Amino acid sequence: MGKKHVSLEVVNPNAAGIDIGSRSHWVAIGQDAQDVREFGVYTEDYRELSKWLKKHEVTTIAMESTGTYWQNVFSFLVAEGFDVILVNGRQTKNIKGKKTDILDCQWIQKLHTLGLLSSSFLPDSTTDTIRTYSRHRQNIIKQVGATVQKMQKYLRLMNLRLDVVVNDIVGLTGQKIIADFIAGQKSGIELAKHRHYNIRKSEEEIAKALQYNGRKDYYFALKQEWKTYLHLQKQIDETDKEIKKLLKTIIRDDENKKRHTVKKKTISEKTKMPLEIQT
Known part of the structure:
Protein backbone atom coordinates (compact mmCIF):
# COMPACT_ATOMS: atom_id res chain seq x y z
CA MET A 1 0.00 0.00 0.00
CA LEU A 114 -1.41 27.43 5.55
CA GLY A 115 -3.39 29.14 8.31
CA LEU A 116 -1.95 26.92 11.05
CA LEU A 117 -0.98 29.72 13.45
CA SER A 118 -3.28 31.40 15.94
CA SER A 119 -2.68 34.85 17.35
CA SER A 120 -1.86 35.35 21.02
CA PHE A 121 -4.03 37.66 23.10
CA LEU A 122 -2.83 41.27 23.06
CA PRO A 123 -4.45 43.94 25.24
CA ASP A 124 -5.52 47.27 23.77
CA SER A 125 -3.14 50.22 24.05
CA THR A 126 -4.86 51.67 27.14
CA THR A 127 -4.73 48.38 29.05
CA ASP A 128 -1.14 47.87 27.93
CA THR A 129 -0.18 51.28 29.31
CA ILE A 130 -1.83 50.60 32.67
CA ARG A 131 -0.13 47.20 32.79
CA THR A 132 3.26 48.82 32.19
CA TYR A 133 2.76 51.22 35.10
CA SER A 134 1.48 48.43 37.36
CA ARG A 135 4.35 46.07 36.57
CA HIS A 136 6.85 48.87 37.11
CA ARG A 137 5.26 49.58 40.50
CA GLN A 138 5.43 45.89 41.45
CA ASN A 139 9.13 45.81 40.56
CA ILE A 140 9.80 48.82 42.77
CA ILE A 141 7.93 47.18 45.66
CA LYS A 142 10.14 44.09 45.27
CA GLN A 143 13.20 46.35 45.48
CA VAL A 144 11.76 47.94 48.63
CA GLY A 145 11.41 44.51 50.22
CA ALA A 146 15.04 43.64 49.44
CA THR A 147 16.21 47.00 50.79
CA VAL A 148 14.29 46.56 54.05
CA GLN A 149 15.87 43.13 54.53
CA LYS A 150 19.34 44.67 54.15
CA MET A 151 18.48 47.42 56.61
CA GLN A 152 17.30 44.86 59.13
CA LYS A 153 20.53 42.92 58.63
CA TYR A 154 22.75 45.95 59.28
CA LEU A 155 20.71 46.99 62.31
CA ARG A 156 21.10 43.50 63.74
CA LEU A 157 24.86 43.52 63.10
CA MET A 158 25.08 46.80 65.04
CA ASN A 159 23.18 45.14 67.90
CA LEU A 160 20.15 47.34 67.29
CA ARG A 161 17.41 44.71 67.64
CA LEU A 162 14.63 46.87 66.30
CA ASP A 163 13.13 43.78 64.67
CA VAL A 164 12.51 42.29 68.14
CA VAL A 165 10.65 45.21 69.70
CA VAL A 166 8.55 46.32 66.67
CA ASN A 167 6.63 44.28 64.12
CA ASP A 168 7.73 46.40 61.17
CA ILE A 169 11.06 48.23 61.16
CA VAL A 170 9.76 50.66 58.52
CA GLY A 171 6.52 51.32 60.38
CA LEU A 172 5.84 54.63 62.11
CA THR A 173 8.06 53.93 65.12
CA GLY A 174 10.76 52.12 63.15
CA GLN A 175 11.18 54.88 60.58
CA LYS A 176 11.49 57.56 63.24
CA ILE A 177 14.10 55.54 65.14
CA ILE A 178 16.15 54.77 62.01
CA ALA A 179 16.00 58.38 60.79
CA ASP A 180 17.08 59.72 64.19
CA PHE A 181 19.86 57.13 64.47
CA ILE A 182 21.22 58.03 61.03
CA ALA A 183 20.98 61.72 61.94
CA GLY A 184 23.47 61.06 64.75
CA GLN A 185 21.47 59.98 67.79
CA LYS A 186 23.13 56.88 69.25
CA SER A 187 21.49 56.76 72.68
CA GLY A 188 19.01 53.90 73.06
CA ILE A 189 17.10 55.88 75.68
CA GLU A 190 16.62 58.83 73.33
CA LEU A 191 15.77 56.60 70.37
CA ALA A 192 13.16 54.75 72.44
CA LYS A 193 11.27 58.02 72.95
CA HIS A 194 9.98 57.63 69.37
CA ARG A 195 7.82 54.73 70.57
CA HIS A 196 4.24 54.97 69.31
CA TYR A 197 1.58 54.33 71.93
CA ASN A 198 0.35 51.30 69.99
CA ILE A 199 3.66 49.47 70.38
CA ARG A 200 3.34 46.65 72.93
CA LYS A 201 6.92 46.82 74.13
CA SER A 202 7.66 49.44 76.77
CA GLU A 203 9.99 52.36 76.21
CA GLU A 204 12.48 50.82 78.64
CA GLU A 205 12.60 47.53 76.74
CA ILE A 206 13.01 49.33 73.41
CA ALA A 207 15.93 51.27 74.88
CA LYS A 208 17.58 47.99 75.95
CA ALA A 209 17.22 46.65 72.39
CA LEU A 210 18.89 49.70 70.85
CA GLN A 211 22.45 49.54 72.16
CA TYR A 212 24.79 50.55 69.32
CA ASN A 213 28.06 48.58 69.24
CA GLY A 214 30.01 51.25 67.37
CA ARG A 215 30.47 49.50 64.00
CA LYS A 216 30.94 52.39 61.57
CA ASP A 217 31.05 50.17 58.49
CA TYR A 218 27.57 48.81 59.15
CA TYR A 219 26.39 52.30 60.07
CA PHE A 220 27.56 53.57 56.67
CA ALA A 221 25.87 50.67 54.87
CA LEU A 222 22.62 51.35 56.73
CA LYS A 223 22.71 55.00 55.67
CA GLN A 224 23.08 53.94 52.05
CA GLU A 225 20.16 51.51 52.27
CA TRP A 226 18.01 54.12 54.05
CA LYS A 227 18.59 56.57 51.21
CA THR A 228 17.66 53.83 48.74
CA TYR A 229 14.48 53.09 50.70
CA LEU A 230 13.41 56.74 50.69
CA HIS A 231 14.18 57.01 46.98
CA LEU A 232 12.08 53.94 46.18
CA GLN A 233 9.19 55.27 48.24
CA LYS A 234 9.34 58.48 46.22
CA GLN A 235 9.27 56.45 43.00
CA ILE A 236 6.17 54.59 44.19
CA ASP A 237 4.42 57.89 44.95
CA GLU A 238 5.33 59.26 41.51
CA THR A 239 4.09 56.07 39.82
CA ASP A 240 0.82 56.23 41.76
CA LYS A 241 0.31 59.81 40.56
CA GLU A 242 0.88 58.77 36.94
CA ILE A 243 -1.60 55.90 37.26
CA LYS A 244 -4.18 58.18 38.89
CA LYS A 245 -3.73 60.80 36.17
CA LEU A 246 -4.13 58.17 33.44
CA LEU A 247 -7.27 56.69 35.01
CA LYS A 248 -8.81 60.16 35.34
CA THR A 249 -8.18 60.77 31.65
CA ILE A 250 -9.68 57.41 30.68
CA ILE A 251 -12.82 58.03 32.76
CA ARG A 252 -13.15 61.62 31.52
CA ASP A 253 -13.11 60.55 27.86
CA ASP A 254 -15.56 57.64 28.27
CA GLU A 255 -19.19 58.41 29.06
CA ASN A 256 -19.92 54.80 29.97
CA LYS A 257 -17.11 54.75 32.54
CA LYS A 258 -18.32 58.07 33.95
CA ARG A 259 -21.73 56.57 34.70
CA HIS A 260 -20.18 53.57 36.47
CA THR A 261 -17.68 55.51 38.58
CA VAL A 262 -18.42 55.64 42.30
CA LYS A 263 -17.83 59.10 43.69
CA LYS A 264 -15.82 59.34 46.87
CA LYS A 265 -18.00 60.23 49.83
CA THR A 266 -17.14 63.17 52.05
CA ILE A 267 -16.70 62.74 55.80
CA SER A 268 -20.07 64.39 56.45
CA GLU A 269 -21.77 61.96 54.05
CA LYS A 270 -20.12 58.97 55.73
CA THR A 271 -21.25 60.03 59.22
CA LYS A 272 -24.69 61.21 58.22
CA MET A 273 -27.37 58.90 59.64
CA PRO A 274 -30.49 58.15 57.57
CA LEU A 275 -33.67 59.75 58.86
CA GLU A 276 -36.65 57.50 59.52
CA ILE A 277 -40.02 59.08 58.90
CA GLN A 278 -42.63 57.69 61.21
CA THR A 279 -46.32 58.13 60.54
Missing part, protein backbone atom coordinates in the same frame (compact mmCIF):
# COMPACT_ATOMS: atom_id res chain seq x y z
CA GLY A 2 1.46 3.33 -1.06
CA LYS A 3 1.90 6.38 1.15
CA LYS A 4 -0.96 8.81 1.38
CA HIS A 5 -0.24 12.43 0.60
CA VAL A 6 -2.33 15.09 2.32
CA SER A 7 -2.47 18.50 0.71
CA LEU A 8 -3.22 21.60 2.74
CA GLU A 9 -5.12 24.57 1.43
CA VAL A 10 -3.34 27.92 1.23
CA VAL A 11 -5.22 30.29 3.54
CA ASN A 12 -2.90 33.32 3.48
CA PRO A 13 -1.25 33.55 0.03
CA ASN A 14 0.42 36.88 0.79
CA ALA A 15 1.99 35.91 4.12
CA ALA A 16 5.37 36.63 5.66
CA GLY A 17 7.13 35.12 8.66
CA ILE A 18 9.56 36.91 10.96
CA ASP A 19 12.08 35.28 13.28
CA ILE A 20 12.66 37.87 16.01
CA GLY A 21 16.18 38.46 17.32
CA SER A 22 17.81 40.88 19.73
CA ARG A 23 20.03 42.54 17.10
CA SER A 24 18.33 41.62 13.82
CA HIS A 25 15.17 40.05 12.42
CA TRP A 26 15.02 37.44 9.67
CA VAL A 27 12.03 37.80 7.33
CA ALA A 28 10.69 35.27 4.82
CA ILE A 29 8.06 35.89 2.16
CA GLY A 30 8.46 32.46 0.55
CA GLN A 31 10.41 29.19 0.66
CA ASP A 32 13.21 30.05 -1.78
CA ALA A 33 16.60 31.51 -0.81
CA GLN A 34 15.85 34.85 -2.47
CA ASP A 35 12.68 35.15 -0.40
CA VAL A 36 14.60 35.68 2.86
CA ARG A 37 16.23 38.89 4.09
CA GLU A 38 17.78 40.07 7.32
CA PHE A 39 16.83 43.48 8.75
CA GLY A 40 18.24 45.47 11.64
CA VAL A 41 16.41 46.78 14.70
CA TYR A 42 16.56 50.53 14.01
CA THR A 43 13.60 52.57 12.82
CA GLU A 44 15.15 53.05 9.37
CA ASP A 45 15.46 49.26 9.15
CA TYR A 46 11.75 48.91 9.89
CA ARG A 47 10.99 51.40 7.11
CA GLU A 48 13.08 49.37 4.69
CA LEU A 49 11.32 46.20 5.84
CA SER A 50 7.91 47.77 5.27
CA LYS A 51 8.86 48.87 1.73
CA TRP A 52 10.17 45.39 0.92
CA LEU A 53 7.01 43.70 2.18
CA LYS A 54 4.73 46.11 0.28
CA LYS A 55 6.81 45.63 -2.86
CA HIS A 56 6.05 41.89 -2.69
CA GLU A 57 2.37 42.53 -1.86
CA VAL A 58 2.54 40.99 1.60
CA THR A 59 -0.61 41.68 3.60
CA THR A 60 -0.30 39.51 6.70
CA ILE A 61 2.69 38.73 8.92
CA ALA A 62 3.36 36.25 11.73
CA MET A 63 6.12 36.60 14.31
CA GLU A 64 7.14 34.86 17.52
CA SER A 65 6.76 36.54 20.90
CA THR A 66 10.46 36.49 21.74
CA GLY A 67 11.07 38.40 24.98
CA THR A 68 10.26 42.07 24.42
CA TYR A 69 12.20 42.34 21.13
CA TRP A 70 9.03 41.94 19.06
CA GLN A 71 7.19 44.97 20.44
CA ASN A 72 8.76 47.77 18.38
CA VAL A 73 8.64 46.01 15.02
CA PHE A 74 5.13 44.73 15.77
CA SER A 75 3.82 48.24 16.52
CA PHE A 76 5.58 49.68 13.47
CA LEU A 77 4.16 47.13 11.04
CA VAL A 78 0.65 47.45 12.46
CA ALA A 79 0.89 51.23 11.97
CA GLU A 80 1.99 50.58 8.38
CA GLY A 81 -1.30 48.76 7.74
CA PHE A 82 -0.20 45.12 7.86
CA ASP A 83 -2.24 42.41 9.56
CA VAL A 84 0.27 41.20 12.15
CA ILE A 85 -0.24 38.25 14.47
CA LEU A 86 1.90 37.40 17.48
CA VAL A 87 2.48 33.68 17.87
CA ASN A 88 3.43 31.64 20.91
CA GLY A 89 6.77 29.91 20.33
CA ARG A 90 5.24 26.51 21.14
CA GLN A 91 3.34 26.63 17.85
CA THR A 92 6.49 26.98 15.75
CA LYS A 93 8.97 24.61 17.45
CA ASN A 94 8.28 21.53 15.32
CA ILE A 95 10.95 22.17 12.71
CA LYS A 96 13.27 19.19 12.17
CA GLY A 97 16.95 19.13 11.38
CA LYS A 98 19.55 21.83 12.01
CA LYS A 99 17.96 24.97 13.44
CA THR A 100 18.87 28.29 11.80
CA ASP A 101 17.30 31.76 11.69
CA ILE A 102 16.59 31.35 7.96
CA LEU A 103 14.82 28.04 8.46
CA ASP A 104 12.88 29.48 11.40
CA CYS A 105 11.45 32.44 9.51
CA GLN A 106 10.58 30.24 6.50
CA TRP A 107 8.89 27.71 8.78
CA ILE A 108 6.83 30.49 10.38
CA GLN A 109 5.95 31.80 6.91
CA LYS A 110 4.88 28.34 5.75
CA LEU A 111 2.69 27.70 8.79
CA HIS A 112 1.10 31.16 8.46
CA THR A 113 0.48 30.62 4.72
Whole structure:
Protein backbone atom coordinates (compact mmCIF):
# COMPACT_ATOMS: atom_id res chain seq x y z
CA MET A 1 0.00 0.00 0.00
CA GLY A 2 1.46 3.33 -1.06
CA LYS A 3 1.90 6.38 1.15
CA LYS A 4 -0.96 8.81 1.38
CA HIS A 5 -0.24 12.43 0.60
CA VAL A 6 -2.33 15.09 2.32
CA SER A 7 -2.47 18.50 0.71
CA LEU A 8 -3.22 21.60 2.74
CA GLU A 9 -5.12 24.57 1.43
CA VAL A 10 -3.34 27.92 1.23
CA VAL A 11 -5.22 30.29 3.54
CA ASN A 12 -2.90 33.32 3.48
CA PRO A 13 -1.25 33.55 0.03
CA ASN A 14 0.42 36.88 0.79
CA ALA A 15 1.99 35.91 4.12
CA ALA A 16 5.37 36.63 5.66
CA GLY A 17 7.13 35.12 8.66
CA ILE A 18 9.56 36.91 10.96
CA ASP A 19 12.08 35.28 13.28
CA ILE A 20 12.66 37.87 16.01
CA GLY A 21 16.18 38.46 17.32
CA SER A 22 17.81 40.88 19.73
CA ARG A 23 20.03 42.54 17.10
CA SER A 24 18.33 41.62 13.82
CA HIS A 25 15.17 40.05 12.42
CA TRP A 26 15.02 37.44 9.67
CA VAL A 27 12.03 37.80 7.33
CA ALA A 28 10.69 35.27 4.82
CA ILE A 29 8.06 35.89 2.16
CA GLY A 30 8.46 32.46 0.55
CA GLN A 31 10.41 29.19 0.66
CA ASP A 32 13.21 30.05 -1.78
CA ALA A 33 16.60 31.51 -0.81
CA GLN A 34 15.85 34.85 -2.47
CA ASP A 35 12.68 35.15 -0.40
CA VAL A 36 14.60 35.68 2.86
CA ARG A 37 16.23 38.89 4.09
CA GLU A 38 17.78 40.07 7.32
CA PHE A 39 16.83 43.48 8.75
CA GLY A 40 18.24 45.47 11.64
CA VAL A 41 16.41 46.78 14.70
CA TYR A 42 16.56 50.53 14.01
CA THR A 43 13.60 52.57 12.82
CA GLU A 44 15.15 53.05 9.37
CA ASP A 45 15.46 49.26 9.15
CA TYR A 46 11.75 48.91 9.89
CA ARG A 47 10.99 51.40 7.11
CA GLU A 48 13.08 49.37 4.69
CA LEU A 49 11.32 46.20 5.84
CA SER A 50 7.91 47.77 5.27
CA LYS A 51 8.86 48.87 1.73
CA TRP A 52 10.17 45.39 0.92
CA LEU A 53 7.01 43.70 2.18
CA LYS A 54 4.73 46.11 0.28
CA LYS A 55 6.81 45.63 -2.86
CA HIS A 56 6.05 41.89 -2.69
CA GLU A 57 2.37 42.53 -1.86
CA VAL A 58 2.54 40.99 1.60
CA THR A 59 -0.61 41.68 3.60
CA THR A 60 -0.30 39.51 6.70
CA ILE A 61 2.69 38.73 8.92
CA ALA A 62 3.36 36.25 11.73
CA MET A 63 6.12 36.60 14.31
CA GLU A 64 7.14 34.86 17.52
CA SER A 65 6.76 36.54 20.90
CA THR A 66 10.46 36.49 21.74
CA GLY A 67 11.07 38.40 24.98
CA THR A 68 10.26 42.07 24.42
CA TYR A 69 12.20 42.34 21.13
CA TRP A 70 9.03 41.94 19.06
CA GLN A 71 7.19 44.97 20.44
CA ASN A 72 8.76 47.77 18.38
CA VAL A 73 8.64 46.01 15.02
CA PHE A 74 5.13 44.73 15.77
CA SER A 75 3.82 48.24 16.52
CA PHE A 76 5.58 49.68 13.47
CA LEU A 77 4.16 47.13 11.04
CA VAL A 78 0.65 47.45 12.46
CA ALA A 79 0.89 51.23 11.97
CA GLU A 80 1.99 50.58 8.38
CA GLY A 81 -1.30 48.76 7.74
CA PHE A 82 -0.20 45.12 7.86
CA ASP A 83 -2.24 42.41 9.56
CA VAL A 84 0.27 41.20 12.15
CA ILE A 85 -0.24 38.25 14.47
CA LEU A 86 1.90 37.40 17.48
CA VAL A 87 2.48 33.68 17.87
CA ASN A 88 3.43 31.64 20.91
CA GLY A 89 6.77 29.91 20.33
CA ARG A 90 5.24 26.51 21.14
CA GLN A 91 3.34 26.63 17.85
CA THR A 92 6.49 26.98 15.75
CA LYS A 93 8.97 24.61 17.45
CA ASN A 94 8.28 21.53 15.32
CA ILE A 95 10.95 22.17 12.71
CA LYS A 96 13.27 19.19 12.17
CA GLY A 97 16.95 19.13 11.38
CA LYS A 98 19.55 21.83 12.01
CA LYS A 99 17.96 24.97 13.44
CA THR A 100 18.87 28.29 11.80
CA ASP A 101 17.30 31.76 11.69
CA ILE A 102 16.59 31.35 7.96
CA LEU A 103 14.82 28.04 8.46
CA ASP A 104 12.88 29.48 11.40
CA CYS A 105 11.45 32.44 9.51
CA GLN A 106 10.58 30.24 6.50
CA TRP A 107 8.89 27.71 8.78
CA ILE A 108 6.83 30.49 10.38
CA GLN A 109 5.95 31.80 6.91
CA LYS A 110 4.88 28.34 5.75
CA LEU A 111 2.69 27.70 8.79
CA HIS A 112 1.10 31.16 8.46
CA THR A 113 0.48 30.62 4.72
CA LEU A 114 -1.41 27.43 5.55
CA GLY A 115 -3.39 29.14 8.31
CA LEU A 116 -1.95 26.92 11.05
CA LEU A 117 -0.98 29.72 13.45
CA SER A 118 -3.28 31.40 15.94
CA SER A 119 -2.68 34.85 17.35
CA SER A 120 -1.86 35.35 21.02
CA PHE A 121 -4.03 37.66 23.10
CA LEU A 122 -2.83 41.27 23.06
CA PRO A 123 -4.45 43.94 25.24
CA ASP A 124 -5.52 47.27 23.77
CA SER A 125 -3.14 50.22 24.05
CA THR A 126 -4.86 51.67 27.14
CA THR A 127 -4.73 48.38 29.05
CA ASP A 128 -1.14 47.87 27.93
CA THR A 129 -0.18 51.28 29.31
CA ILE A 130 -1.83 50.60 32.67
CA ARG A 131 -0.13 47.20 32.79
CA THR A 132 3.26 48.82 32.19
CA TYR A 133 2.76 51.22 35.10
CA SER A 134 1.48 48.43 37.36
CA ARG A 135 4.35 46.07 36.57
CA HIS A 136 6.85 48.87 37.11
CA ARG A 137 5.26 49.58 40.50
CA GLN A 138 5.43 45.89 41.45
CA ASN A 139 9.13 45.81 40.56
CA ILE A 140 9.80 48.82 42.77
CA ILE A 141 7.93 47.18 45.66
CA LYS A 142 10.14 44.09 45.27
CA GLN A 143 13.20 46.35 45.48
CA VAL A 144 11.76 47.94 48.63
CA GLY A 145 11.41 44.51 50.22
CA ALA A 146 15.04 43.64 49.44
CA THR A 147 16.21 47.00 50.79
CA VAL A 148 14.29 46.56 54.05
CA GLN A 149 15.87 43.13 54.53
CA LYS A 150 19.34 44.67 54.15
CA MET A 151 18.48 47.42 56.61
CA GLN A 152 17.30 44.86 59.13
CA LYS A 153 20.53 42.92 58.63
CA TYR A 154 22.75 45.95 59.28
CA LEU A 155 20.71 46.99 62.31
CA ARG A 156 21.10 43.50 63.74
CA LEU A 157 24.86 43.52 63.10
CA MET A 158 25.08 46.80 65.04
CA ASN A 159 23.18 45.14 67.90
CA LEU A 160 20.15 47.34 67.29
CA ARG A 161 17.41 44.71 67.64
CA LEU A 162 14.63 46.87 66.30
CA ASP A 163 13.13 43.78 64.67
CA VAL A 164 12.51 42.29 68.14
CA VAL A 165 10.65 45.21 69.70
CA VAL A 166 8.55 46.32 66.67
CA ASN A 167 6.63 44.28 64.12
CA ASP A 168 7.73 46.40 61.17
CA ILE A 169 11.06 48.23 61.16
CA VAL A 170 9.76 50.66 58.52
CA GLY A 171 6.52 51.32 60.38
CA LEU A 172 5.84 54.63 62.11
CA THR A 173 8.06 53.93 65.12
CA GLY A 174 10.76 52.12 63.15
CA GLN A 175 11.18 54.88 60.58
CA LYS A 176 11.49 57.56 63.24
CA ILE A 177 14.10 55.54 65.14
CA ILE A 178 16.15 54.77 62.01
CA ALA A 179 16.00 58.38 60.79
CA ASP A 180 17.08 59.72 64.19
CA PHE A 181 19.86 57.13 64.47
CA ILE A 182 21.22 58.03 61.03
CA ALA A 183 20.98 61.72 61.94
CA GLY A 184 23.47 61.06 64.75
CA GLN A 185 21.47 59.98 67.79
CA LYS A 186 23.13 56.88 69.25
CA SER A 187 21.49 56.76 72.68
CA GLY A 188 19.01 53.90 73.06
CA ILE A 189 17.10 55.88 75.68
CA GLU A 190 16.62 58.83 73.33
CA LEU A 191 15.77 56.60 70.37
CA ALA A 192 13.16 54.75 72.44
CA LYS A 193 11.27 58.02 72.95
CA HIS A 194 9.98 57.63 69.37
CA ARG A 195 7.82 54.73 70.57
CA HIS A 196 4.24 54.97 69.31
CA TYR A 197 1.58 54.33 71.93
CA ASN A 198 0.35 51.30 69.99
CA ILE A 199 3.66 49.47 70.38
CA ARG A 200 3.34 46.65 72.93
CA LYS A 201 6.92 46.82 74.13
CA SER A 202 7.66 49.44 76.77
CA GLU A 203 9.99 52.36 76.21
CA GLU A 204 12.48 50.82 78.64
CA GLU A 205 12.60 47.53 76.74
CA ILE A 206 13.01 49.33 73.41
CA ALA A 207 15.93 51.27 74.88
CA LYS A 208 17.58 47.99 75.95
CA ALA A 209 17.22 46.65 72.39
CA LEU A 210 18.89 49.70 70.85
CA GLN A 211 22.45 49.54 72.16
CA TYR A 212 24.79 50.55 69.32
CA ASN A 213 28.06 48.58 69.24
CA GLY A 214 30.01 51.25 67.37
CA ARG A 215 30.47 49.50 64.00
CA LYS A 216 30.94 52.39 61.57
CA ASP A 217 31.05 50.17 58.49
CA TYR A 218 27.57 48.81 59.15
CA TYR A 219 26.39 52.30 60.07
CA PHE A 220 27.56 53.57 56.67
CA ALA A 221 25.87 50.67 54.87
CA LEU A 222 22.62 51.35 56.73
CA LYS A 223 22.71 55.00 55.67
CA GLN A 224 23.08 53.94 52.05
CA GLU A 225 20.16 51.51 52.27
CA TRP A 226 18.01 54.12 54.05
CA LYS A 227 18.59 56.57 51.21
CA THR A 228 17.66 53.83 48.74
CA TYR A 229 14.48 53.09 50.70
CA LEU A 230 13.41 56.74 50.69
CA HIS A 231 14.18 57.01 46.98
CA LEU A 232 12.08 53.94 46.18
CA GLN A 233 9.19 55.27 48.24
CA LYS A 234 9.34 58.48 46.22
CA GLN A 235 9.27 56.45 43.00
CA ILE A 236 6.17 54.59 44.19
CA ASP A 237 4.42 57.89 44.95
CA GLU A 238 5.33 59.26 41.51
CA THR A 239 4.09 56.07 39.82
CA ASP A 240 0.82 56.23 41.76
CA LYS A 241 0.31 59.81 40.56
CA GLU A 242 0.88 58.77 36.94
CA ILE A 243 -1.60 55.90 37.26
CA LYS A 244 -4.18 58.18 38.89
CA LYS A 245 -3.73 60.80 36.17
CA LEU A 246 -4.13 58.17 33.44
CA LEU A 247 -7.27 56.69 35.01
CA LYS A 248 -8.81 60.16 35.34
CA THR A 249 -8.18 60.77 31.65
CA ILE A 250 -9.68 57.41 30.68
CA ILE A 251 -12.82 58.03 32.76
CA ARG A 252 -13.15 61.62 31.52
CA ASP A 253 -13.11 60.55 27.86
CA ASP A 254 -15.56 57.64 28.27
CA GLU A 255 -19.19 58.41 29.06
CA ASN A 256 -19.92 54.80 29.97
CA LYS A 257 -17.11 54.75 32.54
CA LYS A 258 -18.32 58.07 33.95
CA ARG A 259 -21.73 56.57 34.70
CA HIS A 260 -20.18 53.57 36.47
CA THR A 261 -17.68 55.51 38.58
CA VAL A 262 -18.42 55.64 42.30
CA LYS A 263 -17.83 59.10 43.69
CA LYS A 264 -15.82 59.34 46.87
CA LYS A 265 -18.00 60.23 49.83
CA THR A 266 -17.14 63.17 52.05
CA ILE A 267 -16.70 62.74 55.80
CA SER A 268 -20.07 64.39 56.45
CA GLU A 269 -21.77 61.96 54.05
CA LYS A 270 -20.12 58.97 55.73
CA THR A 271 -21.25 60.03 59.22
CA LYS A 272 -24.69 61.21 58.22
CA MET A 273 -27.37 58.90 59.64
CA PRO A 274 -30.49 58.15 57.57
CA LEU A 275 -33.67 59.75 58.86
CA GLU A 276 -36.65 57.50 59.52
CA ILE A 277 -40.02 59.08 58.90
CA GLN A 278 -42.63 57.69 61.21
CA THR A 279 -46.32 58.13 60.54
